[in-house]
Each structure stands twice: as C-alpha cells, then as structure tokens.
Amino acid sequence: MKGNVSTTFCTMQTITALIIDDEEPARNLIKSYLAGHDEIKLLGECRDGYEGFRMIQELRPDLIFLDVQMPKLTGFELLEILDVPPAVIFTTAFDEFAIKAFEMNAVDYLLKPFSQARFDAALQKAAIKIGAKSETENDAIARLVKTVSEKDAFLERIVVRSNNRIHIIPVDQIVYFEAEDDYVMIYTRDRKYLKQLTMKYLEEHLDPQDFVRIHRSAIVRVDEVEKLEHYAHDNYIAIMKNGAKLRVSDTGYRKLKEVLKF
Numbered sequence: 001m002k003g004n005v006s007t008t009f010c011t012m013q014t015i016t017a018l019i020i021d022d023e024e025p026a027r028n029l030i031k032s033y034l035a036g037h038d039e040i041k042l043l044g045e046c047r048d049g050y051e052g053f054r055m056i057q058e059l060r061p062d063l064i065f066l067d068v069q070m071p072k073l074t075g076f077e078l079l080e081i082l083d084v085p086p087a088v089i090f091t092t093a094f095d096e097f098a099i100k101a102f103e104m105n106a107v108d109y110l111l112k113p114f115s116q117a118r119f120d121a122a123l124q125k126a127a128i129k130i131g132a133k134s135e136t137e138n139d140a141i142a143r144l145v146k147t148v149s150e151k152d153a154f155l156e157r158i159v160v161r162s163n164n165r166i167h168i169i170p171v172d173q174i175v176y177f178e179a180e181d182d183y184v185m186i187y188t189r190d191r192k193y194l195k196q197l198t199m200k201y202l203e204e205h206l207d208p209q210d211f212v213r214i215h216r217s218a219i220v221r222v223d224e225v226e227k228l229e230h231y232a233h234d235n236y237i238a239i240m241k242n243g244a245k246l247r248v249s250d251t252g253y254r255k256l257k258e259v260l261k262f
Contacts, residue, residue, distance in 0.1 A: 015130055018059065019045040020052035020075070021067040021091060026112065030065050030091065033119045040123070049073025050166060053081065057164065061086050062130050063107075068092040073159065073166065081161035087130050089122045154207040158186065160193040167193060171210075175224045175242055177202055179217040189242060212259055214238055214252030222259050 017040050021027050027045045034040050043059045046052040048070050056064065064086050068075040075092070079085050093112040107129055108122035158174075160167045169188060177199070178185045184197040203213045213219045220238060228248065229237045236248040238256070248256065 013131060014039055014041050015063055015127060016041045016043050016059070016061045017063040017065065018043050018052065018055055018061045018086075019065045020049065020070075020078070021045075021065070022047050022070045023067070026067065026091065029113075030119075033116050037120075037123060039127070049075065049078040052078055053166060056082060056086065060084075063087045063089065063126050065089050065091050068094055073168070077159040081159060081166060087126050089126060155202075155205045158195065158197075160186065160195045162193060169193065171206065174221060175240060176218060176220040176244065176246065178246075187242070187244070209259065212252065212255045214246060214248045214256060216249065218246045218252075220246065222256070225256070225260075228253070228256065 017034075019027050019030050019042070021030070024047075031042065031045070034042060040063075043061055044055055046055055050072055052064070052066070053073070055061075066075045066078070066088050068090060069092065075090065079088065087107050089107050090109045091112060091114070092109070095111050107126045110118060110122055155171050157171055158169045160169060169186060173188045175187045175189060178187065179199050180194065182196060183194050184199065184202065186193045186195060199213065199216070199219060202211075202219055206219065210223070211219050211221055218238075220240065224241050226239045226241045229239055229245075231237055234250065236253055238246045238248050240246065
C-alpha cells in the first residue's frame with residue numbers, strides 16, 4: 001500500500017515537514033508511516049511546543065504534524081505565536097476540537113491511534129493544499145486558532161511572543177489590559193507585553209467575576225483596583241494598586257459597582 005500511495009505523489013514537489021509531539025511512540029509511528037513517502041523530507045522532530053517554535057522559525061517547513069496537548073505550550077498556542085504558520089496535520093488523542101478544526105479548514109485532524117491509510121489520506125490533502133499555494137491558507141489557520149480557543153472555560157493563561165522569546169502569562173498575574181490599535185497591552189505586576197488581540201475577545205473569555213471592562217480601551221482585574229476617584233461631573237478614574245490611572249465609562253462604573261458590591 002505504501003508503494004501505491006507514493007506513486008500518487010511522485011509528480012509532486014518535495015514537501016518539508018516537522019513532527020511536534022511530546023510522546024516518543026507517537027513520533028516513531030509517524031516516522032514509520034512516512035517511510036514509504038519519498039516526497040516528504042522530514043527535517044526533524046520536536047518534543048514540545050518550545051522546541052517546535054524554534055525549529056519552525058529556523059527551518060520553515062511546509063508541513064507540521066502537531067499534537068494538541070503538550071507540556072509547556074499546547075499545539076494551538078504554538079500556532080498562535082507563529083508569523084507564518086505552515087500547513088498543519090493535527091495528531092492527537094483528544095477529539096474535542098475535531099469538529100471545529102474541520103469547520104475552519106484545517107488540513108486534517110488525525111485521532112490517535114490512526115492507521116497508515118488514514119495518514120496517507122491526510123498527506124494527500126496536505127500535498128494538494130501546499131501545491132496550490134493558497135493565499136487564504138494562513139487566514140484559515142488563523143481562524144482555526146481563534147475557533148479552538150473559543151471554549152466554554154475562561155482563559156487561564158495567555159501566550160505572548162516577544163523578540164523570539166515565548167512568555168506564558170497566568171491570567172491571575174495580570175493587572176489590566178489596555179487597547180493599542182489592533183493590539184492589546186497586557187500589564188502584569190512587574191512588566192508589560194504587547195499581543196495581537198481584541199478587547200471584545202478578552203471581554204468574552206475572561207471570568208467576569210475577576211475582570212471588568214471599565215472603558216472601551218481598558219479591562220481591569222477587579223482585586224487590583226485600589227479605589228475609584230471622582231474627577232468631574234459623573235466621571236471616574238480607577239486607581240490601580242500599581243499606581244496606574246484608568247478612565248472609567250458609565251457602563252464600566254456600573255459593572256464595577258455590581259462586582260464590588262458597593
């Protein structure tokens with residue numbers, strides 16, 4: 001069967017690939033399935049998302065075989081911080097994101113354990129997409145990242161890339177968020193980080209008992225608010241424990257009063 005499948009690819013361009021999976025047996029299985037595919041050039045294998053990020057930036061593969069649940073950095077968090085994500089075939093034991101992945105036009109989503117035939121079919125799809133060099137591929141991956149992060153559970157951490165370094169910020173360490181054009185500045189107790197996010201997304205995915213949008217340009221952690229200061233007519237300023245002063249809209253003031261119960 002391997003020979004037959006390779007024949008269908010013989011006229012295709014060489015596709016460079018990386019395997020990113022924290023489980024050695026899973027990596028070995030993919031390598032064994034690739035043995036009959038001369039058109040795939042395996043550039044390497046990575047044991048976690050950090051190593052995957054470094055190798056993707058360095059080697060620029062056409063395709064990655066990507067696990068979802070990995071220590072340190074999940075597969076989706078890895079995609080989120082890449083400038084130009086390659087084509088992705090997910091290889092995972094978790095089926096909870098499968099439907100959304102297909103809806104968002106992922107190359108494929110292989111649920112472990114998967115067969116050689118299922119793997120070969122995924123490669124066929126990847127070859128077609130990569131060969132077509134679709135201009136919308138990166139948009140599709142971006143939509144996938146957005147969709148798979150839209151879970152019922154509230155955000156527990158935010159991953160930020162800064163100067164090729166990856167920072168994982170626990171949400172309970174964040175003091176406030178402030179809008180910066182198409183980005184959001186994230187302020188922790190000791191530093192700040194810039195990330196491409198929307199205030200609307202944060203408002204919908206942060207626990208409303210912990211975070212309140214006090215203005216169109218600011219979301220604060222409630223227990224980091226030192227006091228509200230009246231400054232003109234019915235206008236208020238939120239004084240944060242770190243000394244920051246943030247404008248509070250009428251709607252934001254009502255939300256704060258409700259959460260703080262005053």
